[in-house]
Each structure stands twice: as structure tokens, then as C-alpha cells.
Amino acid sequence: MSASQYQPRITLLVRSLCPKGAAGQQDRIIERLQAMEEADRIDGFSVSIWGDRVPRDGQTAVSRDILERIETFESWSERAGTSLSPFFEVGESGSMLTEETRTTVEVPVLCLAEYHHDELRYVAPCVDDGFICTISDRLDVLEEGSHNVKRGTLASR
Numbered sequence: 001m002s003a004s005q006y007q008p009r010i011t012l013l014v015r016s017l018c019p020k021g022a023a024g025q026q027d028r029i030i031e032r033l034q035a036m037e038e039a040d041r042i043d044g045f046s047v048s049i050w051g052d053r054v055p056r057d058g059q060t061a062v063s064r065d066i067l068e069r070i071e072t073f074e075s076w077s078e079r080a081g082t083s084l085s086p087f088f089e090v091g092e093s094g095s096m097l098t099e100e101t102r103t104t105v106e107v108p109v110l111c112l113a114e115y116h117h118d119e120l121r122y123v124a125p126c127v128d129d130g131f132i133c134t135i136s137d138r139l140d141v142l143e144e145g146s147h148n149v150k151r152g153t154l155a156s157r
Helices: 022-038 061-080 135-144
Strands: 009-015 045-050 053-055 089-094 101-106 110-116 119-124 126-128 131-133
Touching: 009 022, 022 045, 022 110, 022 135, 053 061, 053 089, 061 110, 061 119, 110 135, 119 126, 119 135, 131 135
Parallel strands: 009 045
Antiparallel strands: 009 110, 053 101, 089 101, 110 119, 126 131
């Protein structure tokens, strides 16, 4: 690897109970990450599991950790001029047993966090310069070695 080659470390966040059909997508992304790691395009990757939503009250250590990660993503998004909406949505979730409602954050089925020297450099999916950048789009960019290139599908505004 040359000294100037960009090699991020990737964290892939996956839903524990993903919708039908998403498991195949998760497997394909993990296979791509493995191939990229073997080809020295990335400096490794890890996979973390989260649920489909997290309560905003952060009553457990796990929910506090996830909320902290989401806050880091939101801070990055503000600095980068991107949007994480509609991929991270705040809403209400209720319990039929207790009839209580809680404010929650719904998380995407898959989320990629890209780090370079422990600094968050990119989050996908996101809306970047009016385009939806999927995880596959971002991996395409990293495979090409042009980490600043934006690509994706035009997002409706």
C-alpha cells in the first residue's frame, strides 16, 4: 500500500430481525467487504447488530451506545452537508400491553460507517448533494480509490 492510499476501517451495522429478503443483501455486502479487505482497499471491517429501533430515553446501556453512535452520525452529517433522513426516522412506538408510547429512532436495515484514523468520514445510506448514496454506491467509490466522489440515485426534494 502506498502512503497516500486511503484505507478506511468499516463498521457495518445490521438489523437483528431484518425484513424478508434483506439477509441476502447483508450477505452480499459482507462478501464485498471481505474481498475489499483481502485486496487492501480497506483496513478491515466489523459487523455490529442493532434492532429495528431504539428508544430515545436511553434507559439501557445498549440503547445509550446506539443513541451515541446515531448522534455521532448526525454530527458528521451536519458537518458534511448530507442528510440521514429518511434512513433514521424519529417516531412513536407503542406497547399494546402497557398502552405506553415512547419516542424511538428507527434505524436502517444496513448502515455503513467509514472511519479513517478513528475519524468518522462517511455514513451510508445518506442523501449527499441531492443524491441517495447507498452502501453499494459507497463501496463502489472505495473500490475505485476515489473516496471523495459522490454517486447515487437522484433523491426527490
